[in-house]
Structure formats: C-alpha cells, structure tokens
Amino acid sequence: MENAADLIPVANLDTASISDVFVTDSGDKIILLTSFGYQVLDRTTFLAEKYQPLSGIIFGLAFSPDGSRAVHFVPGNPKLFDLSLKVTDAKSGKTLCVYNAEPISPSGNIPAPITIQSDGSITYLISGSRNQMWRWDADCRATLNDKSAGNVLTMSEDGKLAAVGEGNEIFVFSTSGGPRKRLAEISNPRGVYFLPDGKSILITSKAGNAIYDLASGEETHDFPGNMGDYYARYKLSQDGEWVVINAYKQNRALRLSDTALFTLPGEIPTSRLETGYLVTNDMIWDIEKQGKIASLKNYAEVIISADGTRAAASSVNEPRSIDILDLANGGKPLFSISDYSKLIALPDRNGFIAANQEKTAFFNFTNDQPLKVIDLFYMDGLALENGDVLVWDQLGAIHQIDPVNHSLMRSTQLPFVLPEASPQNLAPAWAQGWEHPFEDFLAGFMTPRWSQWVVSHNRQIGLREVERGVVQFFTMQENSQAWQQVSAQDVIKTLTPGDVYEMTFSPDDRLAAGVFEKKVVIWDALTGAEQLSIPLPATPGAVHDFEFTPDGSKILLSHERNTRDYSVGIHTDASLRVFDVQTGRLLKFFELKQDFRKSGCNIGLPFVISSDSAQVITITDNCRLGIFDAATWELKKEFHDPFKDANIDLAFSPDSRLLAVAYQNKLELWDWSAGELVKSYSNPALRIYPPHRDAELGYMYQAAFSPDGRLIGTRFSGEAGMGYNSIVTLWGVP
CATH class of the missing domain: 2.40.10 (Thrombin, subunit H)
Known part of the structure; x- marks a missing residue:
C-alpha cells in the first residue's frame, strides 16, 4: 500500500475498428479510417506512417481525393451533438481551419457523410428531421448554410450545385453563392438527385420519376408510376451503373447505360446492386426478369460472379461452409466448400478468398477445391477500386494479397489492434498445460460485458x-x-x-x-x-457483474431491469441477487431504484468480493460504495462520494487490501477498510475522449490487478462500448 501512490502507466495499447479504406487519386497512399482517427500506409513501401488519433468519438471523417486534408466533426460541450467542423493536415495532424460560428446539428443524432472536394471545399447534406445543406470553402468559411430546406434537397457529387423543392417548384443553384434557377414545376415532389453525368437531374414525385436536362430545364425521360406519399432517398451502386430509388414500399432501379427504369420489391431491407441483381439479407432478385432467384435466409456473406451466373454464399451458423449457387436454376446449390468463411471478392469477380483457422484460400466459382492455400488468417478485408486486395487480423497485422498470382505480397503491423483482439491473442506464447496468470489477468479487464x-x-x-x-x-x-x-x-x-x-x-x-x-x-x-x-422472476436487462465467490459457495448476479440493448449510458432500476450454488436458494436481493435523468444515480451496479469470500463491496441506496457482510448482508461501512451518470468497475488487489475504482475517466485506489482514498490517477492517453456529461455517462472503464499485484490493467472505451474502440493501459506498481 505504501507504493500505491506511485503508479506509473508503463504501456498503452489502442483498440480501433477499421471503418473504411481508400486510395488517393495519385495511388501513392492507402488511408484507413478508424474509430479513433486514421492511418496512412505508403503504397510503395507498405509501411505505416504516424498514426493520427483524432477523437474517441468520431463523426463524419473524410479525406480530400489527394489525401492531403482530413475533415471531421468535433463533439460539442455540453451538448454532444452540437458539432463543429475541423480540417487538419493529414500528414502532420496540424489544424488548418475550424468552423464553430454556430453548431451543426445532425438529424436524429446520427451525422450524415461529409465530403471534401479536390479544391478543399467541404459539403454536408442532412436529410431527415433536420434538413440542412452546408458548404465550406478551403478555409472553413461557410458559403452555403440552408437550414430552411424542405425534405426535397440534394447536392451534386462535386459539391458545386444544389437543388431544393419549394412547394411544387424545383430550384437549382450554385453552392458558392448566386441566384436560384427555377428548373421545373412538379406536382407533389418527393425527391431530387443529380445524376453522375453532371448534366441531368432525377426528380421523384408522387406520380412517378422523371429526368430533366440541367441546362435547358427540359424533361428528357418520364417514368410514370405511383411512388407513394413518403420522401425518396437515392443510392448509387458501387460499380456506378445503377441508381436505386427508395421510397416507402415503392422502390426503383435506374440503369444509367440506357436510362431504363425497373421496379424493385416493395420491402427491401439492407441491400446492394451487383451484376444486375438486387442482393438483400433474404434474397437475390433479378432486376431485369423481375423475380426472386435465390433465398439467402441461411447465408451471411454473398458474392456474385462477374458473369452473373453463380454466387458464393457463406453459412450463417456453424459448421462454417460456402455454397456455390446456380443463379440460372433458382439459386440451387451446385457444391459446398467446407470449413471456410469470411468471403472477399477478388477485383475481377471471377473468384474470391476465404479464411479457415490460420489459412487463406483462393477459389473460383467452378471448383470446390482451392486454387491455392497460404499461411495467413484474416478477420476482415476488401478489394479496392485500384485492384489492391487488403486483409487484416485482430492483432492489427495488415496484408496485401496478389489476386493474380494468388500469393501474399506484403505485410505490416498497424499501431493498434482490432476490438476483436482477445486476452488469448495478446498474452505470451500459449501451450497446453501451462499456467496462464498473465492471460487470466488480461481477461479480468479486457473481456467485454455481455460476452x-x-x-x-x-x-x-x-x-x-x-x-x-x-x-x-x-x-x-x-x-x-x-x-x-x-x-x-x-x-x-x-x-x-x-x-x-x-x-x-x-x-x-x-x-x-x-x-x-x-x-x-x-x-x-x-x-x-x-x-x-435457478429461475429468475423476469428476463434480465444488461448484466453488470456475474461471479462465483472465491470459495465457490455462492454466485452473485447484478443486472438492470430492461436495458438489453446495451445502452451503457442509460441506466434503469438495477438489482443484485445472491444464490447458494448447491441449492439455488436466493440468499439476498437488493434493488437500486433509478429513473434515467429523473431520479436515482443513473449508474451501473457493480460488485467485488473479497478473497476470503467474507465481504462484498457494491453500491448502496445512497449511490456510494458500501462494505457488506457476505453472510448477513449487514452494511459495515459506506465510503466514496455519491456516483452520478457513470459506468463503474471495481477490482480488489490480490491481498484484498486495495480497491481500484474505475469510472468516467477516473482511476482511483482506495484503502477500503479505512474508507480512505489513496490517490486518483489521470491517464494522458485518454485526452482524445471529449469531456462532457452526455459522453461521460456512456464511457466504460474496466480494471483488474495482476495475480502478483505488480500491475493494474485498465481498459477505457467511448460511447459505443468496447466493440468500437478503447485504450488499454498497464500500470506498474513499484
């Protein structure tokens, strides 16, 4: 205990998810967008440049086509979603400009994608409950800020033009300023979309769809047909050949090559267009033949061959396998490939790769045997538009695959690991029958809740x-x-x-x-x-802690009443139950009453058990920490200031003399028997997490002592929880 005041953070590790990957226009850089910021790879050497973490809560991160500039939204304070705009130099991370003259409020607290153009200008379109159109020049000066736009609005891909519907009229104008041009009069407009040719605009009305020439305002194509009473949304297919028009139970696909419009099923959940097919979670739909050709209810990932005759579909459940489906024969399986999953299409779409344990195999659509197998495992990956194929594993090793010669080209190590990284991955070399104190230590603070x-x-x-x-x-x-x-x-x-x-x-x-x-x-x-x-009186909500006592005689369960959706920042009534392991008899029931932001603590209900199983520390009715006799449940002592708006984790030192308390962005060490705070620690690595109430009540901080008491391990994560991003720290005890 005499050294407790001298804890030193000796090692930090970021866990971050990779959300997107793109190649610069010149082809010299590969940029990985992560849940913290971004990572640039030199495409020639395949070496990682300096990692650029921006924020523990990322909104709308994007890059200029040449990769020189990055733009993202910065969370507000005290209101998390009162955003400001920030542009940085992608290489150095230096701030180039900021826009904070007024808050940028997204629709439904979900920021839409942001775009930075080749000239450095930035465009942002919000559609939904807070329709807005924004454009900033390269110096973050707002040239367009239309917060009065209705539900019919759009911006061109290059960010130079905008269109809005006002009543039954459609207006087009420059986003740099200038007068509005009346383009057309449409009864009951439901949506507008600039087509990729830069010369035409698609207008959806209740009565159908039509295409207009931007220069003359003349109607060039008319597609009558009921589109319903709701507003339309548009999406360009990945190959750039189709535009999908989504309205309520009225959906269409516009083929750009011949300006042909096709009807899609009325109910289409998450979907994509690929090789003339609509692929949803449930089926493959032939757009031209207007019919379902394959069911996908038992499959997860699906890839369609370049000629559109076959599909590779991986199974949802174990045992893992890939079925090759005959799309000319109702999606009938032709053959199966056992033990493989994680499909990634090769750039020519004449084949794919798949993973099995520590192997990666190359396949085509005509043979159940791999063309080649290499010693490589990946968690995820993708084929880029330039033909590169990238895959990465949970430990942050990223690899470039040669899709032609079916080989591994190059590998490099990223300065972070993925959230899927487990204690087993990060511990030293594993061998059956060995002792595993370090791995068990990591599991104490790195196993996510609800695992x-x-x-x-x-x-x-x-x-x-x-x-x-x-x-x-x-x-x-x-x-x-x-x-x-x-x-x-x-x-x-x-x-x-x-x-x-x-x-x-x-x-x-x-x-x-x-x-x-x-x-x-x-x-x-x-x-x-x-x-x-052991029966429970009701289905539990989110579980906070679930542990046996060290002597194995009891098992303790704490959970919330009805937050099964893992909304870690919104807490409801929580309960703690103690059961006898031999009989299942309920020995103790305690309930912490709380109504989110109205009454109570708005906290989790953690507990920790002393090494002799005699005492339990948990939350009291007063939102403080209490020491309870494990046999009688008598409250022996209360300590700590009342908690408010926090997720809390507790850990005992091996000798049960010290208590670690982790919550919000704080790590505290307590002499719990005396009820005295030894010291509160700050972690410099957490500086990228914004400090404000709306974020802090969602932060998660886990802690554990190593078996020898020489280390404390902590893991801190942001609003979206451990599966999104986190910072792992080992603290040395002198």
Missing part, C-alpha cells in the same frame, strides 16, 4: 454461444479461438439454454454458469452436465 464466450482460468475449457440460444463446451487446444469455429473432436457438449446474457467459470474451474432469459444455469465444466437451474 458470448468465456475461457476457464486454467485455459483447459471454453464455453461459447455458437448461435443464438445455443452454447457449447469445448476442450481448448493450443490454437483454439473461442470466437471462431471449433473442431468437432474438441466439442464436449452442445446445449440450448436460450439467449446468452453472461457466462463465467468458478475459481477452481469445476463449475461454469450462465445467465439466460429468466434463469441462471450451473454446469459441471468438464462434462457440460447441468447441475442446477
């Missing part, structure tokens, strides 16, 4: 949700990955207890337990045999 998998402390047994409602016990091997497919010979038992809310192992690894809808189940960990099923 669908868990591994025993000795790393012998894994327990995971295979698909919704189905869990599986399996034997861990040296290369076992709990979140990937497990070999059939390693499966111990498969069970169907229902939706998984949380799972854990007992300290001695003899038992495992899970929280499910309206029940807690305890199993024999070695066999998967059910030992006990």
Whole structure:
C-alpha cells in the first residue's frame, strides 16, 4: 500500500475498428479510417506512417481525393451533438481551419457523410428531421448554410450545385453563392438527385420519376408510376451503373447505360446492386426478369460472379461452409466448400478468398477445391477500386494479397489492434498445460460485458454461444479461438439454454454458469452436465457483474431491469441477487431504484468480493460504495462520494487490501477498510475522449490487478462500448 501512490502507466495499447479504406487519386497512399482517427500506409513501401488519433468519438471523417486534408466533426460541450467542423493536415495532424460560428446539428443524432472536394471545399447534406445543406470553402468559411430546406434537397457529387423543392417548384443553384434557377414545376415532389453525368437531374414525385436536362430545364425521360406519399432517398451502386430509388414500399432501379427504369420489391431491407441483381439479407432478385432467384435466409456473406451466373454464399451458423449457387436454376446449390468463411471478392469477380483457422484460400466459382492455400488468417478485408486486395487480423497485422498470382505480397503491423483482439491473442506464447496468470489477468479487464464466450482460468475449457440460444463446451487446444469455429473432436457438449446474457467459470474451474432469459444455469465444466437451474422472476436487462465467490459457495448476479440493448449510458432500476450454488436458494436481493435523468444515480451496479469470500463491496441506496457482510448482508461501512451518470468497475488487489475504482475517466485506489482514498490517477492517453456529461455517462472503464499485484490493467472505451474502440493501459506498481 505504501507504493500505491506511485503508479506509473508503463504501456498503452489502442483498440480501433477499421471503418473504411481508400486510395488517393495519385495511388501513392492507402488511408484507413478508424474509430479513433486514421492511418496512412505508403503504397510503395507498405509501411505505416504516424498514426493520427483524432477523437474517441468520431463523426463524419473524410479525406480530400489527394489525401492531403482530413475533415471531421468535433463533439460539442455540453451538448454532444452540437458539432463543429475541423480540417487538419493529414500528414502532420496540424489544424488548418475550424468552423464553430454556430453548431451543426445532425438529424436524429446520427451525422450524415461529409465530403471534401479536390479544391478543399467541404459539403454536408442532412436529410431527415433536420434538413440542412452546408458548404465550406478551403478555409472553413461557410458559403452555403440552408437550414430552411424542405425534405426535397440534394447536392451534386462535386459539391458545386444544389437543388431544393419549394412547394411544387424545383430550384437549382450554385453552392458558392448566386441566384436560384427555377428548373421545373412538379406536382407533389418527393425527391431530387443529380445524376453522375453532371448534366441531368432525377426528380421523384408522387406520380412517378422523371429526368430533366440541367441546362435547358427540359424533361428528357418520364417514368410514370405511383411512388407513394413518403420522401425518396437515392443510392448509387458501387460499380456506378445503377441508381436505386427508395421510397416507402415503392422502390426503383435506374440503369444509367440506357436510362431504363425497373421496379424493385416493395420491402427491401439492407441491400446492394451487383451484376444486375438486387442482393438483400433474404434474397437475390433479378432486376431485369423481375423475380426472386435465390433465398439467402441461411447465408451471411454473398458474392456474385462477374458473369452473373453463380454466387458464393457463406453459412450463417456453424459448421462454417460456402455454397456455390446456380443463379440460372433458382439459386440451387451446385457444391459446398467446407470449413471456410469470411468471403472477399477478388477485383475481377471471377473468384474470391476465404479464411479457415490460420489459412487463406483462393477459389473460383467452378471448383470446390482451392486454387491455392497460404499461411495467413484474416478477420476482415476488401478489394479496392485500384485492384489492391487488403486483409487484416485482430492483432492489427495488415496484408496485401496478389489476386493474380494468388500469393501474399506484403505485410505490416498497424499501431493498434482490432476490438476483436482477445486476452488469448495478446498474452505470451500459449501451450497446453501451462499456467496462464498473465492471460487470466488480461481477461479480468479486457473481456467485454455481455460476452458470448468465456475461457476457464486454467485455459483447459471454453464455453461459447455458437448461435443464438445455443452454447457449447469445448476442450481448448493450443490454437483454439473461442470466437471462431471449433473442431468437432474438441466439442464436449452442445446445449440450448436460450439467449446468452453472461457466462463465467468458478475459481477452481469445476463449475461454469450462465445467465439466460429468466434463469441462471450451473454446469459441471468438464462434462457440460447441468447441475442446477435457478429461475429468475423476469428476463434480465444488461448484466453488470456475474461471479462465483472465491470459495465457490455462492454466485452473485447484478443486472438492470430492461436495458438489453446495451445502452451503457442509460441506466434503469438495477438489482443484485445472491444464490447458494448447491441449492439455488436466493440468499439476498437488493434493488437500486433509478429513473434515467429523473431520479436515482443513473449508474451501473457493480460488485467485488473479497478473497476470503467474507465481504462484498457494491453500491448502496445512497449511490456510494458500501462494505457488506457476505453472510448477513449487514452494511459495515459506506465510503466514496455519491456516483452520478457513470459506468463503474471495481477490482480488489490480490491481498484484498486495495480497491481500484474505475469510472468516467477516473482511476482511483482506495484503502477500503479505512474508507480512505489513496490517490486518483489521470491517464494522458485518454485526452482524445471529449469531456462532457452526455459522453461521460456512456464511457466504460474496466480494471483488474495482476495475480502478483505488480500491475493494474485498465481498459477505457467511448460511447459505443468496447466493440468500437478503447485504450488499454498497464500500470506498474513499484
């Protein structure tokens, strides 16, 4: 305890998701857009330049075509979504200009995409409940700020023109300023869209669709047909050959090559156009033949061949496989490729790659055997428009694949890992039968809440949700990955207890337990045999903590009433239950009443158990920390100022003398028996997370002590939770 005041952050690690990838116009740079900022790769050397984190909460990040400028929105304070605009030099990260003359408020708190043009100007179009059109010049001066635009509005791809509907009239004007030109009079306009040729505009009305010449204002094409009473939205296909028109139960596809309009199904969820087909989550629809040709209800990823005759579709559930579908014969499977998934189309779309354990294989659409297999595993990737194929794994290794010679070209290490990185990935070399104190330490603060998998402390047994409602016990091997497919010979038992809310192992690894809808189940960990099923009075909300006591006699569960949607910043009534492991008898029930932003603490309900199982620290009715006798549940002492608007994590040191308290952006060490704060620590790495209430109540901060007490590990994440981005820090205890 005498050294507790001298904690030093000795190592930091960013976890960030890759949201998009593009190549500069000159082809010399590859830019990865991440959940923190961006990473530039030199395309010649494939080396990573300096990582540029911008903010723990990224809004609308975009780059100029030459890659020299980056633009993004900065969260407001105290209102998170009162945004300002910031432009930076992409190489140095230096701020070039800022626009904060007035807040930019997105529609429905979801910022729309932002675009920066080759001349440095920036355009931003908001459609929805807060329709707006913005344009800024290269110095962040607003040349267009139309907040009175109705629901019929659009901007050209180059950002130079805008169009709006006012009543039954359509006006076109320059975004740099100048008068508005009346283009056409349309009864009941529902949408407008500049076509890629730069010469025409598509106008949707209740009575149909029409194309007008921008120069003359003349109608060049008319497509009558009811489009409904709702406003239309437009999307250009990835190949640039189609425009999809989405209205309520009235959808169309415009083929640009011959200006032909086709009717699409009335209900189309998430979809894309590919090789003349509409691909949705449920089906493949032939646009010209106007019919469904294949069902996709049992598939996840789908790729269509360049000639449009076949499709590769990967299975939703395990065992993983890829079916090759005959699109000329109702989508009938021609053959299957076992054990592979994670489809990525090659640039010519005559083949694809897929992953299996530590391997990557090249396939075509005519053979179930791989053309070539290389020693490489990836989590995700894509083919770029310039023909490059990039893939990356959970540890931030990124690779360039040669799609012609079917080989690995180059690899480099990114300065961050992906959120999918697990304690098993980050621990030192793993071997069956070894002790795993460091890996177990990492698991103590790096396993996300609501995890669908868990591994025993000795790393012998894994327990995971295979698909919704189905869990599986399996034997861990040296290369076992709990979140990937497990070999059939390693499966111990498969069970169907229902939706998984949380799972854990007992300290001695003899038992495992899970929280499910309206029940807690305890199993024999070695066999998967059910030992006990404990009914719950209602389906739990988000689970905060779920642990056995160190002596294995009790199991504690804390959860919220009805926040199953993982809205970590919105807390409802929370409860703590203590059960006897042998009988399932409820030993204690405690409820923390709170109504979001109206009454109560608006906090989670964490707990931590002393090493002798005699005492529990958790939240009291007063929103403070309380020390409770684990046998009688008598409150022995209260300490800490009342918490408000926070997610909280608690951790004991191995000797149970120190208590780590992590919440918002604070890490505190307490002498809990005396109720005294030893010291509060700040982490310089967290400076990119904006400090304001709307964000802080959604921040998550997890903490754990290493088994020898020489390290404290913390993981801090932003509003979207651990699956989005986070900063991992190891603190050295002298």
